[in-house]
Amino acid sequence: MAYFTDINKINFEGAKSINPYAFKYYNPEEVVGGKTMEEYLRFAVAYWHTFTMDGSDPFGAGTMVRPWDKYSGMDLAKARVEAAFELFEKLGVPYFCFHDVDIAPEGNTLRETNKNLDTIVAMIKDYMKDSKTKLLWNTANNFTHPRFIHGAASSSSADIFAFSAAKVKKGLEIGKELGGENYVFWGGREGYETLLNTDMKLELDNLGRFFHMAVDYAKEIGFDAQFLIEPKPKEPTTHQYDFDVATGYAFLQRYDLQDHFKFNIEANHATLAGHTFEHELHYARVNGMLGSVDANQGDPLLGWDTDEFPTDLYSTTLAMYEILKNGGLGKGGLNFDAKVRRGSFEPEDLFHAHIAGMDSFAAGLKVAQKLLDDKVLEDVVENRYKSYTEGIGQEIVNGTTDFRKLEEHVLDKTEFKHQSGRLEQIKATINQYLLQTFADQ
Numbered sequence: 464m465a466y467f468t469d470i471n472k473i474n475f476e477g478a479k480s481i482n483p484y485a486f487k488y489y490n491p492e493e494v495v496g497g498k499t500m501e502e503y504l505r506f507a508v509a510y511w512h513t514f515t516m517d518g519s520d521p522f523g524a525g526t527m528v529r530p531w532d533k534y535s536g537m538d539l540a541k542a543r544v545e546a547a548f549e550l551f552e553k554l555g556v557p558y559f560c561f562h563d564v565d566i567a568p569e570g571n572t573l574r575e576t577n578k579n580l581d582t583i584v585a586m587i588k589d590y591m592k593d594s595k596t597k598l599l600w601n602t603a604n605n606f607t608h609p610r611f612i613h614g615a616a617s618s619s620s621a622d623i624f625a626f627s628a629a630k631v632k633k634g635l636e637i638g639k640e641l642g643g644e645n646y647v648f649w650g651g652r653e654g655y656e657t658l659l660n661t662d663m664k665l666e667l668d669n670l671g672r673f674f675h676m677a678v679d680y681a682k683e684i685g686f687d688a689q690f691l692i693e694p695k696p697k698e699p700t701t702h703q704y705d706f707d708v709a710t711g712y713a714f715l716q717r718y719d720l721q722d723h724f725k726f727n728i729e730a731n732h733a734t735l736a737g738h739t740f741e742h743e744l745h746y747a748r749v750n751g752m753l754g755s756v757d758a759n760q761g762d763p764l765l766g767w768d769t770d771e772f773p774t775d776l777y778s779t780t781l782a783m784y785e786i787l788k789n790g791g792l793g794k795g796g797l798n799f800d801a802k803v804r805r806g807s808f809e810p811e812d813l814f815h816a817h818i819a820g821m822d823s824f825a826a827g828l829k830v831a832q833k834l835l836d837d838k839v840l841e842d843v844v845e846n847r848y849k850s851y852t853e854g855i856g857q858e859i860v861n862g863t864t865d866f867r868k869l870e871e872h873v874l875d876k877t878e879f880k881h882q883s884g885r886l887e888q889i890k891a892t893i894n895q896y897l898l899q900t901f902a903d904q
């Protein structure tokens with residue numbers, strides 16, 4: 464059955480188009496920096512925000528009008544699969560992502576839940592045969608059900624640790640069955656509210672044990688997806704263990720997991736951690752840990768995860784700059800972990816939202832590639848650190864000096880040369896690139 468009957472395939476029409484159902488900047492075939500946009504951008508639709516989210520918030524009921532909502536139970540799950548593949552096809556989006564509970568209803572026992580999952584996974588697999596859309600990643604929702612009240616792998620209850628493990632086991636099997644390219648672990652309720660009742664050391668050790676068991680099981684069943692940790696500093700818990708990339712990286716190294724994981728970096732999680740999106744991407748990149756991206760944006764005026772579709776071109780440009788410097792995202796992609804606003808309740812808003820997000824990242828890609836081609840920021844940085852390319856600086860970098868020699872170097876020195884950081888000029892240049900890249904289109 465078709466659900467978006469008034470909407471046809473979304474095509475690229477260029478920047479002058481006034482058709483709201485057309486891409487203005489995302490042209491999948493256009494080559495930028497040696498690869499097509501489709502190859503670089505690897506967009507994914509988030510199943511939960513697009514097919515299950517109902518628009519409810521802590522103060523009000525759901526608002527979303529979804530033609531598949533006339534069904535319930537397994538019929539609803541099946542209708543969502545039909546709607547999903549129709550939307551993937553019409554948007555020409557190459558990937559999708561889901562949590563276990565997004566695709567199938569939970570039963571009274573895990574055995575029943577797994578049976579429901581098997582039915583829907585078989586249906587998805589069937590649809591994937593006739594579709595270009597592949598699975599970027601799946602994950603286990605180990606946070607919504609009340610059983611996860613005190614966490615999942617970091618729960619104070621060993622039975623819940625076991626339950627969480629069993630759900631991830633099933634998730635890994637599903638990922639393998641559907642050819643998933645990555646598998647995500649977002650902390651959910653892995654964190655704590657207060658130290659007054661928390662054994663942090665045991666919880667962290669248990670998390671480490673949990674991840675090792677996941678790595679072992681994936682190996683055992685021959686599932687070679689890239690494992691990804693998705694950091695977030697707070698919400699739902701006050702202190703999330705995977706606060707940001709730096710914290711997550713320290714954890715992975717402490718538990719000897721760093722070779723098995725990379726990071727899935729979400730823009731809104733970065734800003735909640737008090738970082739910019741590009742900071743998190745950069746920190747992961749320079750440590751060889753940049754895996755994938757949850758492409759959204761937060762509201763700087765609000766202190767929670769608003770998961771908006773990305774439309775800020777300055778941010779998408781600096782994000783794509785990091786991704787290009789990384790040589791792309793490899794197996795990763797740009798997953799729209801983003802939801803339409805509560806007031807954007809019509810089914811067609813799902814198309815407008817994805818078109819806006821895809822165009823924003825396509826535009827960001829083009830500007831970022833131009834900045835790189837012209838070495839705008841690279842020249843700035845190279846010039847700023849040139850004192851490390853000769854003399855004492857070179858000795859520091861080469862590791863051929865020590866405190867005694869360094870002291871000798873400065874003991875009688877009275878003049879130190881500095882150069883301006885030129886931040887305002889740099890920002891003006893970026894604005895120029897943002898405006899000029901599309902001036903003639």
Ligand code: XUL
Pocket residue numbers: 562602647649693695729757768800
């Ligand atoms: C929550 C969040 C999750 C993960 C997957 O803030 O981002 O949806 O992306 O569990």
Ligand code: CO
Pocket residue numbers: 649693729757800
């Ligand atoms: Co996310």
